[in-house]
Amino acid sequence: MTGIRLTAPAPGWAIDADVVVVGSGVAGLTAALRCAAAGLDTVVVTKARLDDGSTRWAQGGIAAALGEGDTPEQHLDDTLVAGAGLCDEEAVRTLVTEGPDAVRRLITTGAHFDTTDSGDIALTREGGHHRRRIAHAGGDATGAEISRALVEAVREAALHTIENALVLDLLTDAEGRTAGVSLHVMGEGQHDGVGAVRAPSVVLATGGMGQVFSATTNPSVSTGDGVALALRAGAEVSDLEFVQFHPTVLFLGADSEGQQPLVSEAVRGEGAHLVDADGVRFMLGQHELAELAPRDIVAKGITRRMHEKGTEHMYLDARHFGAAMWEQRFPTILAACRSHGIDPVTEPIPVSPAAHYASGGVRTDLRGRTTVPGLYACGEVACTGVHGANRLASNSLLEGLVFAERIAADIAEVRPPRTEPADAPGEADAPVPLLAPEARTAIQRTTTRGAGVLRSAGSLATAAEELEALHREAAADAEADGAKAVVPGVDAWEVTNLLLVSRVLVAAAREREETRGCHWREDRPDRDDAHGRRHLVVRIGPDRTPVVHRTETAAFPPVRASD
Numbered sequence: 001m002t003g004i005r006l007t008a009p010a011p012g013w014a015i016d017a018d019v020v021v022v023g024s025g026v027a028g029l030t031a032a033l034r035c036a037a038a039g040l041d042t043v044v045v046t047k048a049r050l051d052d053g054s055t056r057w058a059q060g061g062i063a064a065a066l067g068e069g070d071t072p073e074q075h076l077d078d079t080l081v082a083g084a085g086l087c088d089e090e091a092v093r094t095l096v097t098e099g100p101d102a103v104r105r106l107i108t109t110g111a112h113f114d115t116t117d118s119g120d121i122a123l124t125r126e127g128g129h130h131r132r133r134i135a136h137a138g139g140d141a142t143g144a145e146i147s148r149a150l151v152e153a154v155r156e157a158a159l160h161t162i163e164n165a166l167v168l169d170l171l172t173d174a175e176g177r178t179a180g181v182s183l184h185v186m187g188e189g190q191h192d193g194v195g196a197v198r199a200p201s202v203v204l205a206t207g208g209m210g211q212v213f214s215a216t217t218n219p220s221v222s223t224g225d226g227v228a229l230a231l232r233a234g235a236e237v238s239d240l241e242f243v244q245f246h247p248t249v250l251f252l253g254a255d256s257e258g259q260q261p262l263v264s265e266a267v268r269g270e271g272a273h274l275v276d277a278d279g280v281r282f283m284l285g286q287h288e289l290a291e292l293a294p295r296d297i298v299a300k301g302i303t304r305r306m307h308e309k310g311t312e313h314m315y316l317d318a319r320h321f322g323a324a325m326w327e328q329r330f331p332t333i334l335a336a337c338r339s340h341g342i343d344p345v346t347e348p349i350p351v352s353p354a355a356h357y358a359s360g361g362v363r364t365d366l367r368g369r370t371t372v373p374g375l376y377a378c379g380e381v382a383c384t385g386v387h388g389a390n391r392l393a394s395n396s397l398l399e400g401l402v403f404a405e406r407i408a409a410d411i412a413e414v415r416p417p418r419t420e421p422a423d424a425p426g427e428a429d430a431p432v433p434l435l436a437p438e439a440r441t442a443i444q445r446t447t448t449r450g451a452g453v454l455r456s457a458g459s460l461a462t463a464a465e466e467l468e469a470l471h472r473e474a475a476a477d478a479e480a481d482g483a484k485a486v487v488p489g490v491d492a493w494e495v496t497n498l499l500l501v502s503r504v505l506v507a508a509a510r511e512r513e514e515t516r517g518c519h520w521r522e523d524r525p526d527r528d529d530a531h532g533r534r535h536l537v538v539r540i541g542p543d544r545t546p547v548v549h550r551t552e553t554a555a556f557p558p559v560r561a562s563d
């Protein structure tokens with residue numbers, strides 16, 4: 001344990017449980033339902049409403065070898081290629097072999113996928129897949145349907161849920177083992193203000209950290225809270241430098257910030273073309289799959305063409321679909337484009353890359369266990385080894401599903417006893433100075449400039465220097481006599497989390513002196529398998545500085561010495 005924690009009031013209320021799941025996307029709700037089914041007293045904590053996480057924004061679908069002629073082995077091969085030499089093959093094999101049945105259990109739970117005239121699940125293709133293996137719902141509203149089904153199941157099971165709650169820090173017992181979480185509930189309800197859920201098993205399913213960048217497809221709640229909590233608790237994170245930028249995000253202007261509308265890869269899977277202003281298909285010849293190359297390849301192709309042409313975006317041309325196909329297959333995207341004055345039926349869609357998915361996160365084993373006893377992680381907040389240096393399209397929902405089930409099985413098998421959290425704060429605790437909420441924009445712009453799609457030693461050094469300056473200023477202000485202290489609250493806690501995650505991301509990106517997957521170093525354009533086919537594992541030192549360790553091989557070390 002680091003003894004590092006957010007500056008916050010002491011918990012004013014507490015409830016007890018066997019398991020607390022933090023997050024309400026596909027990973028969190030699946031874990032909660034499976035834990036409850038095993039007879040474990042389970043509490044779900046979520047930052048907004050139950051259905052407000054990243055899952056509901058997923059358009060394309062969920063990948064699994066469900067089609068005739070497709071096999072888990074083929075799915076494995078495509079995933080390993082996309083991961084650029086850093087996937088954990090055992091983790092990928094677990095994903096692709098357990099995935100089809102996990103999807104079928106999701107259907108049993110109540111999720112309705114689109115079907116063919118013969119009643120089979122309708123499958124499409126996305127980038128990096130050599131077969132049609134993407135199951136979708138509502139045309140392009142897969143995440144919304146999965147979220148609906150799981151939320152309904154949670155409500156039918158009468159699980160204890162705490163909505164509008166920001167998780168703060170991990171609670172531990174006298175032995176350093178997980179004993180629950182502290183959290184802050186926003187607004188009126190059964191619980192209010194800072195409290196605690198005391199439980200011997202904590203499952204982090206908090207989603208992504210896209211809000212560390214100025215423009216992202218992630219919702220506003222994706223501020224890296226789970227990664228930050230895990231780091232403060234002493235857990236290891238890995239591969240955080242591998243942030244996937246979705247190639248085709250609706251371009252709303254160079255100054256647009258916050259959540260941006262996604263134009264699903266499935267649009268390209270159905271035959272849309274990437275073109276420049278002259279109508280030239282610039283991905284032809286760059287990869288055997290052209291527009292359906294893995295996302296890092298397409299994002300780089302778009303960015304290169306933008307630089308060549310001196311423009312801020314490219315175009316996605318799907319006019320040949322016709323109105324009927326747009327309305328039936330992609331109604332959500334069609335509505336989003338039209339709401340911004342673009343009609344894909346009659347004109348190409350302006351697109352550019354934006355931060356989309358964190359391939360790295362809190363390091364886990366195949367049972368979702370982290371390096372802190374009793375703390376689990378699944379979904380985007382976790383690094384299971386499945387994604388390597390670049391996530392294969394539509395593997396994210398499947399990963400959340402499969403590893404959430406594995407976590408629930410492990411907790412049900414172990415059934416750790418409840419213990420009392422150690423008295424907090426203790427003398428060894430080091431409250432983190434809070435940043436003023438206004439620092440959010442500075443963090444986002446610094447991270448975007450220094451660690452966006454294009455990176456270099458210079459850009460990363462500048463970003464690190466600017467982020468460390470923010471960190472030092474917050475510490476100095478907290479210690480200065482007469483300085484106005486930042487009042488603890490949601491905005492200040494979120495910004496403080498963003499700064500920690502950004503610092504770790506940049507530290508890892510500086511250490512990886514090569515181009516691999518979605519980590520693109522302009523000054524190091526080649527992949528270096530001799531030295532670069534390693535994972536970067538990061539902890540936070542007692543002085544709150546990121547400590548980066550390079551693994552000796554491409555394999556992850558065990559999460560605990562006994563593994």
